[in-house]
Amino acid sequence: MTALLEVEGLEVVYGHVIRAIQGISFSVGEGKIVGLVGLNGAGKTTTVRAISGFLPTENVRITDGRIRFAGQSIARLRPYQAARLGIAFVPERDKVFDTLTVRENLEVALTATTLRGDEPGRCRRYRSIKDILDLFEALARRADQLSVFLSGGERQMLAIGACLLTAPRLLIVDEASLGLAPIMRRQVLDMLAQLNREFGLTVLIVDQDVGGVLSIADHGYILENGRVVFAGSREHLLQHGDVKEFYLGQKEDRERGYRDVKQYRRVRRWH
Amino acid sequence: MVALVLTTVASWGIYALLGIGIVLVYRTSRVLNIASGEMAIFIGYVAATSIQYGLPFPVAVLFSMGAATVLGFVIFWFAIRGVMGEPPHVGLMITVGIAVILNGLMIVLFGGGMIAIPAGLPAFTTIGQVQLPTPDVVATIGAWFSIAVIAVIYRLTNLGLQMRAVAERVTLSAQRGLNVDRTVALSWIVGLLAAGLAGVLHGERSFVALSASAIGISALISCLIGGMDSLKGVVIAALIVAAAETLTARYIDPRYVLIAPVAILLVILIVRPWGLFGTVEEIRRV
Structure with a gap:
């Protein structure tokens, strides 16, 4: 597996004080769907904002670690350069x-986004506004309306559609399902899976809905308190007892008491 | 009577043009440009001086627009770029500094006296039965043509679209691959071109002088009445300001010219603090 995006030992500090990310490493293989999941405040959004070049503008510093995209270090790129x-x-x-x-x-x-030359690996299936409007019928009906009137699901479609027009190599979706009804959530995830299947688009999904993400992801990384606590293939994570219990809400055969859970949390925090 | 209307329409055009410059710059960089009057008159001086050196009026205007382009870029690059994203008062104070510097430069470079910008046309234009003062005709045509051009750029071109995108969400624009610095620089250049042209046209109607930078105040009042982020609003508000000034000068006392628009502004600020067409700034979660 060739890694398109590699993050190694990333450490991010907010306002000189709070270490939001404490050495995260993960990689996204070309043509894969990877999920970065965890609860609120686990550091998911901070991680992807570091990747897209937004942290230096916000009193937030990357204090350690490397971010490489297609073999090139991108930690110091400005946001629009990362986009290009x-x-x-x-x-x-x-x-x-x-x-x-x-x-x-x-x-x-x-x-x-103006593409120069024939850059490899970029998803060029969608080249015109019509392509996107054909892809999302709901948007086609509202093409000339102000976007402020769109529903949550339509906004997600429009945002993903706009990203597809930039001929992406890697699509990062932060909170793919936030504020969407379960059926819309499913549609968005299925659409991402379809884009991946049909055009080999590499997708990094960042979400709280572990079950949803693992239903389409090839690989998953579960974050807690700025660290990766579980990592592995979808099958591995779905089988894992702790993941099942704490993220998927499925009970193990043996009941765990409150004391066990507390102990588990403690171990996870300091491991 | 026709001449009075024409005077109002000419002032209206000049204030609207200058105000559009202020609004464009405010929308993309969130900097309230206090120095627009000084910028306008500085460019007016460039045109006046080049006419004194023997350039014909159209060439002098083109030359001064070149100067405006350079000035716009220089101001953005050295003064504004570093404070983008800072609280609004930082940018405001910087433009106060720019106003002071430009004032000094106008004295050092151009002497700071009263200079006319003659267009080299006869004093009166006869249209049908009416005789109209040519300077007002030129100012009206020049200002409204420029406003139309800016409106077309803003509504129909990629640059205008990108300016509107940056005006709404800087972060998202960059995420889509837009070079925000470049877009904001271009908006400053367009803003300076608008201001410069307003200065030249004002000079063509009367004269350029240090005190003439008061047109910046009228334009700023137009922006505040119309709403800082609305191009349509500033054009309509400029009419209110121009009409108030002309009518005050004609029927009350020319010395009170600046008081009338300020009085209107006060009323508007009490009734609708965000201006006639402005959007209420939303309170964002930090």
């Missing part, structure tokens, strides 16, 4: 331009 390398990012909030129409939103993405 083919890292498309769907943020958690503020993912579309509310004051622009759906069509204009897509146009911004189309005009911002």
